Amino acid sequence: MDFIAKNQNELGKCVYSLLKDKMSGGFRVGLSGDLGAGKTTLVKMIAKFLGIKDEVTSPTFNLRKIYKITPDLFLQHIDLYRMSSKNQNDLNEVGDWLKDKKTISFVEWPENLQMNQNDFDAYIKIEPLGLNQRKVKITWK
Numbered sequence: 001m002d003f004i005a006k007n008q009n010e011l012g013k014c015v016y017s018l019l020k021d022k023m024s025g026g027f028r029v030g031l032s033g034d035l036g037a038g039k040t041t042l043v044k045m046i047a048k049f050l051g052i053k054d055e056v057t058s059p060t061f062n063l064r065k066i067y068k069i070t071p072d073l074f075l076q077h078i079d080l081y082r083m084s085s086k087n088q089n090d091l092n093e094v095g096d097w098l099k100d101k102k103t104i105s106f107v108e109w110p111e112n113l114q115m116n117q118n119d120f121d122a123y124i125k126i127e128p129l130g131l132n133q134r135k136v137k138i139t140w141k
Helices: 008-019 039-049 088-098
Strands: 002-005 028-032 064-070 073-079 103-108 122-128 134-140
Touching: 002 008, 008 039, 008 122, 008 134, 028 039, 039 073, 039 103, 039 122, 073 088, 088 103
Parallel strands: 028 103, 028 122, 073 103
Antiparallel strands: 002 134, 064 073, 122 134
């Protein structure tokens, strides 16, 4: 499915409306796009729609942040920008994180660990089309 979002707010609302009925523990979303494409902003908006009150920030330097949705369900935000597929231990650790059935996972830069669309329930590619517009392609498993 492809669409064009006029701004970040529309991007968040559209993606959330497409994912909301599918998101449950163990659901994995890959996020692809250049720096500044809106990947972290999208995760922030999804977190807000899920009722998360905590400030959602980029996990670039600590790789992962986890936010509580309910006592038994969490949002896991993973950023692999600084990772390399050369380290098998890193790949194994991220793989273990993604097996957690109590988390909804959003993974930025999955290609850095040679992960592809088949590793995710939904794979979202975001491409800026100017200052505010974004071209979005969602591929489902």
